[in-house]
Amino acid sequence: MSPSMNLARAGLADVARAPCPAGANAVPAAPCAAAALALTFSQPGVALPALVRAMPAHNPPGPASGLPNELLQGVIDALDIGVLVCDERGRLLLANAAARRELDTGGVLQLTPEGALNVCRGTGLLVLRRAVHAASLARSYQLVPLRSGDRQLLVSVQPVQAAEGAAPCALLLLGRRRLCPDLAVQELGRLYALTAAERDVLASLLAGISVAVLARGRGVAVSTVRTQVAALRAKFGVRRIDDITRLVAELPPMLGALPGLGAALAAGGTGGARAAVDAGSAGGAAGTGALHR
Secondary structure, three states: OOOHHHHHHHHHHHHHHHOOOOOOOOOOOOOOHHHHHHHOOOOOOOOHHHHHHHOOOOOOOOOOOOOHHHHHHHHHOOOOOOOOEOOOOOOOEEEEHHHHHHHHOOOOOOOOOOEEEEOOOOOOEHHHHHHHHHHHOOOOEEEEEEEEEOEEEEEEEEEEOOOOOOOOOOEEEEEOOOOOOOHHHHHHHHHHOOOOOHHHHHHHHHOOOHHHHHHHHHHOOOHHHHHHHHHHHHHOOOOOHHHHHHHHHHHOOOOOOOHHHHHHHHHHHHHHHHHHHHHHHHHHHHHHHHHHO
C-alpha cells in the first residue's frame, strides 16, 4: 500500500477517535489535514482509497510524505461554505474556518460544553441528530432546516466513505448566509470593469435590496440607480438582473473576504478596508503575472 494511502487511512482513523473539545465553543483542529481534505471532498460512490489514488504522486523531500498539514487545512479554510465532520452522536470532530464562524456568531448552530452540535433556542435539533446518526450508520442523505427566532440555516448531512475499520462519521455542509461574499463582488467588479458605484449597486441587489430602497438609502433619484442597473446588464451581457443572480450562483466557493479585512474595518473604517482590498488585489495581480512569465 502506498505511503499516501497509509497516511490518509491513519489520519481518518485519528479524526474519528479525536476527543471532544473542552469548551462550549471550542472547535478541534484537524489532527490530520490530509484526512480532513479527503473527508471534505468525498463524493457518493467514491471510496477514500480512490481519492488517494487520484492525487498526484508527488512527495516533497523530508521525513513525511504528502503535503504539509497546514497547507491542506488552509485549503478547506479557503472555502466560503461551512464544513463540519461529526461522529454518529453529533460530536464535532472537524470544522473549517467558515463553520467556526457560524458556530461562534451565526446564532443558530452552536456547540454544547461536551462538544456536540446544538441548536440555539430553536427548532430542528432532533431532526439534525437523527440525520447525522443515519448518515453515519445507514449511509443516508438529508437536507435539514434549522431555525432560531427569525434566523434559519440549511444543513446538508451526508455520509463519509471512510477507511475500513474507522469509526463512522458524517459530513455536514452549511448553507451560505449571503448569495455573494464581499471578495466575490470585488472580483466580479474587476472582471467586468465595474465602477465603484456599479459594484455597490450590484452588492445591494444581490442582498435583496430593491431599486427604490437603494436610491432612498443613497440619497439619489431612482432613475440614477436604474441607469446603473442598465449599465450592469450591459457589462454582464444579460437582459435581466436575474441572469446576473444566476451567474453569481454558479461562482465557485471562495474566501468571503481577504484575511485581515475585518481588522482593517475595525481599525480604519472603510479606508482601512479599502487599503486591505487594494493590497490583496496587487498581490493577486503579481501572482498572476508570475504565472505567465
